Amino acid sequence: MDILLRQVGYSYAVDTPFEKRALTDVSLHIPSGSYTAIIGHTGSGKSTVLQHLNALLKPTEGAVIIGDRKIEAGVKAKNLRDIRRQVGIVFQFPEQQLFDETVLKDIMFGPLNYGVPEEEASRRAHELVEQLGLPKEVLGKSPFDLSGGQMRRVAIAGVLAMDPEVLVLDEPTAGLDPRGRREIMDLFHQLHIQKGLTTVLVTHSMEDAARYADQVAIMHNGRCVVTGEPGVIFADEEQLGDYRLEPPRTVRLQRHFEARTGLKLDGISLTEEALAKNIALALAEGRDSE
Amino acid sequence: MMEKMIFGRFIPGDSLVHRLDPRAKILFVFLFIAIVFVANNAITYGLLIGFTLLVVFMSRIRLYFLVNGLKPVMILVIFTFLLHILFTREGAVLLDLGFMSIYEEGLRQGIFIAIRFLVLVFITSILTLTTSPISITDGIEVLLGPFKRLKLPVHELALMMSISLRFIPTLMDETGKILKAQMARGSDIGSGPVKERIKAVVPLLIPLFVSAFKRAEDLATAMEVRGYRGGSGRTRYRQLNWRFKDTASLLVLVALAGTLWYFRS
Numbered sequence: 080m081d082i083l084l085r086q087v088g089y090s091y092a093v094d095t096p097f098e099k100r101a102l103t104d105v106s107l108h109i110p111s112g113s114y115t116a117i118i119g120h121t122g123s124g125k126s127t128v129l130q131h132l133n134a135l136l137k138p139t140e141g142a143v144i145i146g147d148r149k150i151e152a153g154v155k156a157k158n159l160r161d162i163r164r165q166v167g168i169v170f171q172f173p174e175q176q177l178f179d180e181t182v183l184k185d186i187m188f189g190p191l192n193y194g195v196p197e198e199e200a201s202r203r204a205h206e207l208v209e210q211l212g213l214p215k216e217v218l219g220k221s222p223f224d225l226s227g228g229q230m231r232r233v234a235i236a237g238v239l240a241m242d243p244e245v246l247v248l249d250e251p252t253a254g255l256d257p258r259g260r261r262e263i264m265d266l267f268h269q270l271h272i273q274k275g276l277t278t279v280l281v282t283h284s285m286e287d288a289a290r291y292a293d294q295v296a297i298m299h300n301g302r303c304v305v306t307g308e309p310g311v312i313f314a315d316e317e318q319l320g321d322y323r324l325e326p327p328r329t330v331r332l333q334r335h336f337e338a339r340t341g342l343k344l345d346g347i348s349l350t351e352e353a354l355a356k357n358i359a360l361a362l363a364e365g366r367d368s369e
Numbered sequence: 370m371m372e373k374m375i376f377g378r379f380i381p382g383d384s385l386v387h388r389l390d391p392r393a394k395i396l397f398v399f400l401f402i403a404i405v406f407v408a409n410n411a412i413t414y415g416l417l418i419g420f421t422l423l424v425v426f427m428s429r430i431r432l433y434f435l436v437n438g439l440k441p442v443m444i445l446v447i448f449t450f451l452l453h454i455l456f457t458r459e460g461a462v463l464l465d466l467g468f469m470s471i472y473e474e475g476l477r478q479g480i481f482i483a484i485r486f487l488v489l490v491f492i493t494s495i496l497t498l499t500t501s502p503i504s505i506t507d508g509i510e511v512l513l514g515p516f517k518r519l520k521l522p523v524h525e526l527a528l529m530m531s532i533s534l535r536f537i538p539t540l541m542d543e544t545g546k547i548l549k550a551q552m553a554r555g556s557d558i559g560s561g562p563v564k565e566r567i568k569a570v571v572p573l574l575i576p577l578f579v580s581a582f583k584r585a586e587d588l589a590t591a592m593e594v595r596g597y598r599g600g601s602g603r604t605r606y607r608q609l610n611w612r613f614k615d616t617a618s619l620l621v622l623v624a625l626a627g628t629l630w631y632f633r634s
Binding site for chain 2: 094095096130133135160163164167168170173175176177178179188189192193223237238241
């Protein structure tokens with residue numbers, strides 16, 4: 080599903096002394112089936128943009144077009160449930176939203192709200208628990224008896240169970256151990272490809288943005304300042320610096336390697352695998368020419 | 370929705386009202402509550418309105434903001450107003466609708482009670498809007514000081530109050546966050562039949578309680594590791610200063626009481 084933000088502006092608490100501008104003139108196109116990473120330093124407006132993607136916030140200027148629905152500033156929008164079913168959001172620290180007696184019921188909460196039959200919801204819950212690498216026994220347990228990492232996985236399952244077409248992720252792995260991070264990010268990527276999801280990832284991790292995304296958007300002071308392919312965006316260190324960001328570790332390592340050896344690698348390395356391959360190639364070439 | 374609420378909110382500023390001693394402001398509000406009941410006719414209620422507007426003006430808080438933020442209270446005001454109109458049966462009949470009639474006395478009472486209500490709400494809101502929660506608790510702690518002799522745990526009470534005030538905005542933010550997360554999962558609190566709505570509150574309240582307890586535990590630990598041992602022997606970083614303008618503000622109130630007394634019928 081295509082999502083288009085057209086000159087979106089947003090202010091919190093309009094008409095009070097606490098009025099605060101969060102977004103100015105944000106235009107962004109998220110094509111159907113793409114994996115878009117939104118990066119930017121703290122307070123740049125990333126999370127505010129994200130809440131526009133399923134009409135939890137309505138723009139105070141401009142318009143957001145989600146599929147065939149248009150949410151416009153100043154126009155009352157009705158029946159947003161449809162949009163919210165199609166666009167699933169995994170919020171930051173989603174384990175805070177768990178509430179039901181058992182993990183099974185909690186995962187089924189979303190689908191049941193959207194009128195999915197009970198057996199189907201339960202089937203999805205069983206399937207997702209397995210996909211997320213949780214033991215089957217947790218289904219009968221209270222979500223509050225689980226460890227932090229397990230609660231996170233259950234909460235993620237609760238969103239995936241709605242079977243959304245667009246998956247919006249707000250720092251989904253913050254606070255997890257490195258192994259768990261990688262597993263969850265890989266799972267999202269796998270689902271992205273398998274189910275042809277449109278994925279939007281809001282993240283502080285340049286490594287995740289570089290590894291998974293095919294489009295990167297940089298937010299800075301409430302504006303969407305740059306959009307482009309990760310290969311282009313992460314090659315421009317000066318521009319990243321302007322927005323108080325730095326390139327992913329693989330790119331930094333590549334630069335150090337080039338400076339040390341005087342060898343020039345092909346393109347830029349967005350993943351560890353690519354970096355290893357590029358280094359191996361460069362070394363082999365270096366040996367050949369001797 | 371939440372962000373328009375102004376209960377317990379503090380708007381920093383530098384007006385005369387902001388700079389008054391919190392003790393003076395708290396006494397002022399309590400005296401004012403007593404004085405409001407002196408009014409009993411058009412002139413005296415008029416004076417109360419005038420005085421309240423003057424206080425609002427001096428606090429430099431926009432009247433529009435105040436009125437807007439107190440909308441939930443307005444419903445209560447209108448409700449009491451209607452109750453009086455419908456159930457008082459004194460004086461001449463103003464309007465006869467057959468099944469019920471509106472009496473002169475009912476209208477009069479309704480209007481007066483509504484004014485009393487509004488004036489009280491405005492003045493108390495001005496107190497919380499112009500005084501930081503910390504100063505309010507400091508003021509209360511000092512004002513309750515004499516009760517320490519009666520073994521009242523004044524310091525602990527003040528601490529509990531300041532902690533609860535401090536966490537109102539935090540809990541509000543949290544409510545907003547959890548509300549959004551559940552809305553994204555298809556729970557709809559804002560619409561549907563009452564039964565459905567009540568059911569929809571559960572997914573909101575449980576996470577809120579869980580996080581509030583967790584937060585309380587963290588706070589207790591944080592206080593303990595920094596050696597908090599309660600009020601005895603504790604010195605104060607913020608000193609309260611009673612100045613002439615504080616005395617003056619209370620004198621103004623006494624003058625208002627006198628005037629109202631003079632004009633009441």
